[in-house]
Amino acid sequence: MDIEVNMLLPRFSFAMKKTLIGLLMSFFLLLQGCSVLQETLDVRKPEASVVGVSIDSVSLDEITLLVDVEVVNGNSFPLTAAGFDLDLIVNESKLASIVQANTRLSIPAKGRNSVQFPVTLAFNEVLASVKGLNAKSEVGYGIEGDISINLPVIGDIKMPVDYTGILPIPKKPEINVKDFNVDSVGLSGMKLSADVTIVNPNAFDLSLKEVSYQIKAQGVAIGQGEIAEMVFPKNEERRLTIPLSIGLSDIGSSLYKMLMSSDPIALDMSMAAELETGIQGWKTTPLEFETQQVINR
DSSP, X not given: OHHHHHHHHHHHHHHHHHHHHHHHHHHHHHHHHHHHHHHHHSOOOOEEEEEEEEEEEEOSSEEEEEEEEEEEEOSSSOEEEEEEEEEEEETTEEEEEEEETTOOEEEOTTEEEEEEEEEEEEHHHHHHHSTTGGGOSEEEEEEEEEEEEEETTTEEEEEEEEEEEEEEOOOOOEEEEEEEEEEEEOSSEEEEEEEEEEEEOSSSOEEEEEEEEEEEETTEEEXXXXXXXXXXXXXXXXXXXXXXXXXXXXXOHHHHHHHHSSXXXXXXXXXXXXXXXXXXXXXXXXXXXXXXXXXXX
16 A cells, blocks of 8 residues: 555656646736736826927918927837827918828837928918908917827827917018109210119018019110119118119100100019028029009109
8 A cells, every 4th residue: 555655646746746837837927917907007198299380381372381299108018199180270260281090100118209290371371361461470370189099908099289389471572663863864875763662561581682673664664784682671661772874865755755854754663583581491482573653753
């Protein structure tokens, strides 16, 4: 009987060891699973915001903004932004939208990530939505919407975001011929001058480069010239005197008499230039002006 017991004991101890090892492994796996589950269930709500808006490009016709969206993840596991739905609002009117339902943004554990979205706005739409904007050089705007974040167990949640800023509304400079003078008359011709005012209605400085101009009376050119550059501070009016010279052989007797008389004279002035500003992202804009003024002398 003793012999049988001694023969069974080693086999029983080996089976017991295998069982104990299996139980210990299961126990440790259970602990690890509970830890992961605990971390998963302990989900912290991420933070989403529009952290800034910059100008990518701007002209007299439209402006393109870069909307910078950031998501902060305070959890110990990564998250994914599942979609973006934002509106650009001016005077309570939605003028543009950013809808990126399929955009995926990975946010690392205990970290943050950001993405930029371009949005283009036509100034004629802004002018149509805001009464009296023609007299203004800037307008306030807002960005409102939601960012969808995918959370484990919970699923997708929407994070509201908002942002406010100021848009510049660039305008063409105003050009007018104020006076016209016959300075001298000689055998070779006439020396004339035109007094011109140029108004910068903007809240920023601008410059006109590669300026060329021409002045006509009764459809006949009486002077033309070029100016390398003219700089105009914001909200300022400048008066320029443009000298003109014309040979007597280039004009008829009727035009000569008109120029010499004290009667009102209609002048047509055309000007071409390149418009530049100090605004970030400004696109050099070709400008052409045509104006007719009746000068009483």
